[in-house]
Amino acid sequence: MMKIGIDMMGGDFAPEQAVKGVISFCETQPQNTHLFLFGDEPKIASLLQNKTLPKEKYTIVHAPEVIEMHEHPTKALKEKQQSSIAIGFHMLATNGIDAFISAGNTGAMMVGALFSIKTIEGITRPTIGAYIPREDGSLGLLVDVGLNADCKPENLSQFATLGSLFAEHILNIPNPKVGLVNIGEEEGKGNLLAQATYPLLKENKQINFIGNIEGRDILINKADVMVCEGFTGNVLLKMAESVYDITKRRQIQDEHFDRFNFEAYGGVPVLGVAKPVIIGHGISQSSAFKNMIHIATKMISTNLTEKITSSFSNTI
Amino acid sequence: MMKIGIDMMGGDFAPEQAVKGVISFCETQPQNTHLFLFGDEPKIASLLQNKTLPKEKYTIVHAPEVIEMHEHPTKALKEKQQSSIAIGFHMLATNGIDAFISAGNTGAMMVGALFSIKTIEGITRPTIGAYIPREDGSLGLLVDVGLNADCKPENLSQFATLGSLFAEHILNIPNPKVGLVNIGEEEGKGNLLAQATYPLLKENKQINFIGNIEGRDILINKADVMVCEGFTGNVLLKMAESVYDITKRRQIQDEHFDRFNFEAYGGVPVLGVAKPVIIGHGISQSSAFKNMIHIATKMISTNLTEKITSSFSNTI
Numbered sequence: 001m002m003k004i005g006i007d008m009m010g011g012d013f014a015p016e017q018a019v020k021g022v023i024s025f026c027e028t029q030p031q032n033t034h035l036f037l038f039g040d041e042p043k044i045a046s047l048l049q050n051k052t053l054p055k056e057k058y059t060i061v062h063a064p065e066v067i068e069m070h071e072h073p074t075k076a077l078k079e080k081q082q083s084s085i086a087i088g089f090h091m092l093a094t095n096g097i098d099a100f101i102s103a104g105n106t107g108a109m110m111v112g113a114l115f116s117i118k119t120i121e122g123i124t125r126p127t128i129g130a131y132i133p134r135e136d137g138s139l140g141l142l143v144d145v146g147l148n149a150d151c152k153p154e155n156l157s158q159f160a161t162l163g164s165l166f167a168e169h170i171l172n173i174p175n176p177k178v179g180l181v182n183i184g185e186e187e188g189k190g191n192l193l194a195q196a197t198y199p200l201l202k203e204n205k206q207i208n209f210i211g212n213i214e215g216r217d218i219l220i221n222k223a224d225v226m227v228c229e230g231f232t233g234n235v236l237l238k239m240a241e242s243v244y245d246i247t248k249r250r251q252i253q254d255e256h257f258d259r260f261n262f263e264a265y266g267g268v269p270v271l272g273v274a275k276p277v278i279i280g281h282g283i284s285q286s287s288a289f290k291n292m293i294h295i296a297t298k299m300i301s302t303n304l305t306e307k308i309t310s311s312f313s314n315t316i
Numbered sequence: 317m318m319k320i321g322i323d324m325m326g327g328d329f330a331p332e333q334a335v336k337g338v339i340s341f342c343e344t345q346p347q348n349t350h351l352f353l354f355g356d357e358p359k360i361a362s363l364l365q366n367k368t369l370p371k372e373k374y375t376i377v378h379a380p381e382v383i384e385m386h387e388h389p390t391k392a393l394k395e396k397q398q399s400s401i402a403i404g405f406h407m408l409a410t411n412g413i414d415a416f417i418s419a420g421n422t423g424a425m426m427v428g429a430l431f432s433i434k435t436i437e438g439i440t441r442p443t444i445g446a447y448i449p450r451e452d453g454s455l456g457l458l459v460d461v462g463l464n465a466d467c468k469p470e471n472l473s474q475f476a477t478l479g480s481l482f483a484e485h486i487l488n489i490p491n492p493k494v495g496l497v498n499i500g501e502e503e504g505k506g507n508l509l510a511q512a513t514y515p516l517l518k519e520n521k522q523i524n525f526i527g528n529i530e531g532r533d534i535l536i537n538k539a540d541v542m543v544c545e546g547f548t549g550n551v552l553l554k555m556a557e558s559v560y561d562i563t564k565r566r567q568i569q570d571e572h573f574d575r576f577n578f579e580a581y582g583g584v585p586v587l588g589v590a591k592p593v594i595i596g597h598g599i600s601q602s603s604a605f606k607n608m609i610h611i612a613t614k615m616i617s618t619n620l621t622e623k624i625t626s627s628f629s630n631t632i
Contacts, residue, residue: 149506236531237531238531245532250451
């Protein structure tokens with residue numbers, strides 16, 4: 001039985017959209033899944049009333065406190081031990097649940113992930129990636145997208161391995177192509193970080209490194225995993241998100257650009273921590289919650305964390 | 317009389333498109349302009365035959381050699397002293413022309429700009445920006461877009477001043493808003509470079525600093541001058557260029573996205589060197605050449621270089 005925890009109080013439209021997402025997930029009749037819903041019990045129970053959700057599929061865990069979006073992460077986690085995020089991480093750390101999902105305060109989620117469940121041995125810095133829609137209908141992964149604004153070459157090489165394992169097992173891309181985001185195609189191009197990273201990626205036996213990719217290659221499927229530090233990745237991701245907004249404002253109907261609605265993909269996992277943790281957009285709607293629960297089940301059923309652990313134990 | 321030099325042999329469609337651009341520029345009946353056309357004289361003369369170009373508007377300067385796109389810049393400039401680029405810079409350095417334009421070998425153009433005409437006193441590193449189309453029809457400037465892959469905070473502050481003067485005098489934006497490209501809105505956010513640059517921009521009296529801007533703000537007119545190091549700027553620019561390609565492939569007709577055809581803007585000036593030098597895309601068509609000549613005339617008539625010189629002499 002997969003036990004998946006969901007912060008019902010996180011995100012701009014909580015708990016309504018979280019509840020809708022849970023219902024929508026359960027309508028897919030998942031086997032072997034039990035959902036733990038963290039939040040204001042009376043509120044959640046009342047929203048679930050008269051719904052066709054089988055009672056054996058979920059447990060509401062009452063969390064009387066909420067960490068708001070703009071609270072200081074460490075302080076809030078410490079002071080609000082009865083918050084949905086604090087209780088969720090406590091249960092994750094004590095094996096009460098196998099994965100934890102939230103669209104709430106990203107900083108608090110990161111602090112919780114790093115301090116309650118720790119980093120996998122051998123990994124210097126966990127990372128967060130983002131899905132990138134490509135014209136052929138597939139998804140690529142851009143990593144890092146903001147967690148690590150300043151990086152060393154070794155960090156980027158680890159992100160490449162983490163992203164590659166995620167792409168293979170969660171995005172179902174066999175032998176994913178890994179590209180280094182850079183400002184020229186040839187080896188030797190780029191800033192100091194990219195120049196120093198290239199040889200590490202070339203030597204990294206855990207990945208299928210295809211060389212440098214440029215800004216023009218991000219939105220096509222030249223590479224499945226696109227590696228950069230979190231500053232560049234974050235700015236690129238937010239620009240791509242804004243392209244979606246522009247197409248909507250200009251009433252452009254296009255199947256491909258509709259897939260630039262990054263909110264639809266749900267959240268992205270924190271890669272490199274010892275258990276599945278998924279962080280969603282603050283603006284997550286029900287479909288995002290549903291997708292995040294699906295990603296969590298996939299991370300559990302494919303043993304992604306174990307695969308990452310074993311990959312890094314080989315390299316130490 | 318403004319004397320503008322054009323490398324007729326530079327770019328993928330030289331000299332045909334360069335000749336067409338020259339003709340098209342002259343059709344706008346510019347006053348006080350004389351064009352110096354550097355290149356293979358018989359070829360250029362034959363292309364100009366039977367055209368309605370008044371002979372007093374131009375002088376062909378024969379350059380029997382051509383620096384090809386993939387030649388090593390320093391070596392090629394040294395060995396091909398009879399090339400259009402070498403002759404162009406020689407004439408620029410000796411006041412035979414007031415501005416020099418080429419869509420040829422970018423590296424050779426940079427080497428020529430830095431070594432034949434030098435950097436303006438006080439400027440540590442010249443920079444190259446790119447126009448960014450905004451939804452309201454205006455153009456912003458993203459600077460740097462690849463010339464300086466690794467930067468210090470002082471470099472970014474100088475780029476801000478240079479970009480601001482360009483935006484004010486060439487893009488006609490009074491008191492242009494300068495934004496620092498970053499991964500968060502508040503002061504203190506970002507990577508080490510952005511964190512250290514913020515206070516310098518705040519103190520920079522030559523600019524109207526509005527604070528941090530994020531990836532989502534690049535394509536709207538939140539800031540007129542968007543400052544970052546050349547790695548991020550280059551990757552952003554090339555992603556934006558690729559959005560245009562995607563809209564074309566998907567047969568999306570949209571006035572705004574049509575303006576993402578960066579080639580149409582012609583070239584961008586090298587900001588910070590002692591005379592107007594404009595470098596075009598290798599794929600420049602006639603309209604790009606025409607636009608580059610226009611930008612050159614504007615740089616000369618607004619005394620942009622003198623304004624930059626005086627701005628930096630105040631800060632020393």
